[in-house]
Amino acid sequence: MFSVFRKTKELEGKIDEFLNVILEAALEFKQGMKYYLEGDFDEFEKRSEHVDQLEGRADRLRREIENKLYMEMLLPEARGDVLALLENSDDVLNIVADTIVEFSVEKPEFPPEINSHFMGLVDVSLEAVEEMVATVRAYFKDLTAVRDHVTKIMFFEKESDKIGERIKRFLFDKSDIDLSRKIHIRTFVTYLQTIADKAEDVGDRVSIYTIKRLM
Amino acid sequence: MTCFYLTSGLFLGWSLGANDAANVFGTAVGTKMVRFKLAAMVASIFVILGAVISGAGAAHTLGKLGSVNALGGSFTVALAASLTVSWMTKLGLPVSTTQAIVGAIVGWDFFSGALVDTDALTKIVSTWGISPLLTAFFSFLLFKLTRWSLRAIKMHILEMDLNTRLALILIGAFGAYSLGANNIANVMGVFVTANPFPDVNILGILTLTGKQLLFLIGGIAIAVGIYSYSYRVMKTVGSDLFKLSPIAALIVVFSESIVLFIFASQKLEHFLIRMNLPTIPLVPVSSSQAVVGGVIGIAFAKGGGRAINFKVLTRIFWGWIVTPLTAGVISFFALFFMQNVFQQKVYEPISYVVSEAVYEKLGDMDIRDPGLGVLKGKVFRNGRRFKKALKSLTKLSSGKINEVIEIAEIDSLKIDSIVASEKLNPHWFTYAQLKALKSLHGRVFAHKWQLVDALAELSEEWRFRENTRKNRPYNQELKKKYEKLFEVFRISRMREKHNELHELMGL
Known part of the structure; x- marks a missing residue:
């Protein structure tokens, strides 16, 4: 009997840990981008490597949680939803990790005027991810808080769209930069916007799943 | 022969187990929150316990409606009820064992010329209407309370899952106990008066009365029904009939169990008497209809009274009329065949006489009427004829007439x-x-x-x-x-x- 309670606690711990890993990766990404824009590439590479490790850890945790949910026939009603949530959150982390690897490989060069705007874009996009983590946590533990977090994700996603657009307009108005470089930079702006977009998708899912769970 | 006579009751018990266990564990098993093996085990054990420990109350009321006093009669009445149940189930009509057995007993009353206890009948029939309403009321309250407290507690989804499973098993056990206590009357009630079993002592520790032994056998028949057939019904209930979240299902089952329990518990009756509160009649009620009431209660609590399918309600209402009528007619004709074709005794005739002693006793009770003097010395072979004679020859009120009938009944x-x-x-x-x-x-x-x-x-x-x-x-x-x-x-x-x-x- 007690082992059932212990196992439940263990699994709860694993889910928390999984979400912590996503959060940590998001913060690490932000920090790495700061170093990148400052030109401190050594420090940037360290952060990039760490994000990669975190991504691997999150994958392992997710598989473990999913296996347990199925093997022990837990949450028969909400199992599908929980699974979808875990996988979609993990997808967001994958995009974060892929993006930082792209920076490390392609090393896009930003004109100095854009730097602060780009950092602003990084901030709002990753804040959307942080809120996404809070939303998923609320789905597991406190359904009443879900709505507030989803509203915040939506705000950050819109913000990232706005900042992204501004950067692109500024970029393509400039005549002293090659078109190839412009397109190269635009790709990275789009990467960051995608992060916020995907975080918003997770938020939307949680909203629906919450209605299902509110008896 | 005795064993043969019991078979129709056992069949009734089997079909009760097959159908009604789903009202207790249906959603739990249908939504895979509880495994069928565990559900069947818990349900069987507690149905039997409920039947043996608390089955007497509701059975007594049913016995008052018609004390079927010959085993052949009991067999036929139970057979008529079970035929009605299986026939109507086949037609896809909502049917409850309770209503079938009541109709069949009244059929026996008519056939044997015994008097229909109108008090008991009114009590039983009014309960059919009250029980779904009461279940709706309980589930409404419990739903609001649960929703409020769950939002306040903020439980993790996994803990909630675990607690819901435990509660489904615990409340399922209570539900099975109440089902056994309340509905064993439907299965074995008609055999009580003609009970063939003596009291038995088990290893000098536990004494089971003949009646309890009868209920034990009925309980086992229900358990066999649960193991052999209820899985299919549970899968249907859990996935088709009404889609409820496990917690809502838990509330429905709990409300239904409370209702079945209060209509069966003699202890509760004594407690209410001690507290100077009005008592609740001990009557077998239909668990399926209680469940419908429970679901309606939840619909109202969610603010979705519009979502109620009134067609279902009308069908249930018609079930109250069609089921007892069908069972009564089948019972009447089956008794005729049993008696005249198979030469089996289906009732012990009860005779009535206003002898000198009876006349004096009535005088002591202050029941006097010139008509009674005319009836003196005449033996009546059945209650209905005697009542008719009393009505036409005396000017006594119907209450007094019932008293005269009680005093004049010949026993030995x-x-x-x-x-x-x-x-x-x-x-x-x-x-x-x-x-x-x-x-x-x-x-x-x-x-x-x-x-x-x-x-x-x-x-x-x-x-x-x-x-x-x-x-x-x-x-x-x-x-x-x-x-x-x-x-x-x-x-x-x-x-x-x-x-x-x-x-x-x-x-």
């Missing part, structure tokens, strides 16, 4: 002190009671009240107390003891030998 009781020592439990009967009884050794009584009077004269402990609310449990207990005496000392063959009886009564 012979007190035997050896039988008393063998069959009466000395822990239940007091020393003074047994002593008074044994001193009547050899005496024969033609009416129940004569034995009651004789015993009351000998010992204070055989006297009924003043009819106040406080004394009601005491009087009920004493009445049960008297009923046991009538059962133990009745010489059934004597009833047929009218001549001997007539001599005995000085006719």
Whole structure:
């Protein structure tokens, strides 16, 4: 009997840990981008490597949680939803990790005027991810808080769209930069916007799943 | 032969287990929150416990409606009920064992000429309407309460899952217990008066009365129904009929169990009496209809009264009329065939007479009417004819007429002190009671009240107390003891030998 309670606690711990890993990766990404824009590439590479490790850890945790949910026939009603949530959150982390690897490989060069705007874009996009983590946590533990977090994700996603657009307009108005470089930079702006977009998708899912769970 | 007669009751029990266990564990198993094996085990154990420990209350009310007093009759009545249930299930009509058995018993009443106890009938029929309403009320309240507290507690989804499973099993156990306690009356109630089983003692620790043994066998039949067939029904209930979240299902089952329990519990009745509160009749109710009430309660709590399918409600309402009628008609004709084609005895005729002693007794009770003098000495072979005669010849009120019928009923009781020592439990009967009884050794009584009077004269402990609310449990207990005496000392063959009886009564 007690082992059932212990196992439940263990699994709860694993889910928390999984979400912590996503959060940590998001913060690490932000920090790495700061170093990148400052030109401190050594420090940037360290952060990039760490994000990669975190991504691997999150994958392992997710598989473990999913296996347990199925093997022990837990949450028969909400199992599908929980699974979808875990996988979609993990997808967001994958995009974060892929993006930082792209920076490390392609090393896009930003004109100095854009730097602060780009950092602003990084901030709002990753804040959307942080809120996404809070939303998923609320789905597991406190359904009443879900709505507030989803509203915040939506705000950050819109913000990232706005900042992204501004950067692109500024970029393509400039005549002293090659078109190839412009397109190269635009790709990275789009990467960051995608992060916020995907975080918003997770938020939307949680909203629906919450209605299902509110008896 | 006895075993054969029981088969129709066992079949009824089997179909009850197959169908109604789903009302307790349906959603739990259908949504895979609880495994069928575990659900079936818990349901079986608690159905049997409920039947044996608390089954007597509702069975008593059913017995009052018609005390089917020959095994052949019990067999036929239960068979008529089970045929009705299977036939209507096949037609896809909502059916409840309770309604079928009540119809079948009334059919027997008509066939045997016994009197229909209108009080008991009204009590039973009104409960059919009240039980879904009451379940709706409980589920409404419990739903609001649960929703409020769950939002306040903020439980993790996994803990909630675990707690819901545990609660589904615990409340399922309570539900199965209540189902056994309340519905065993449907399965075995008609066999109580003609019960073939003696009391048994198990290893000197536990004594099961004949009635409890009967209920145990009925409970086992229900358990067999649960194991053999209920899985299919549970899958349907859990996935098709009403889609409920496990927690909502839990509330429905809990409300339904409370209702089944309060309509079955004698302990609760005694408690209400002690608290000076109005009591609840102990009546078998339909668990399926209680469940429908519970779901409606939840719909209202969610603010979705519009979502209620009124077609379902109308069908249930028609079920209340069609089921008992069908069962009554089948029962009547089946009894006719049993008696005339298969030459089986389906009832013990009960005769009535206004003898000198009866006339005097009625005078003592202040029941006087010139018509009674005209009836003096005439023997009536069945209750309905006697009642008709009383109605046409006397000017007594219907309450008084019922009293006359009770006093005039011919019985044949012979007190035997050896039988008393063998069959009466000395822990239940007091020393003074047994002593008074044994001193009547050899005496024969033609009416129940004569034995009651004789015993009351000998010992204070055989006297009924003043009819106040406080004394009601005491009087009920004493009445049960008297009923046991009538059962133990009745010489059934004597009833047929009218001549001997007539001599005995000085006719």
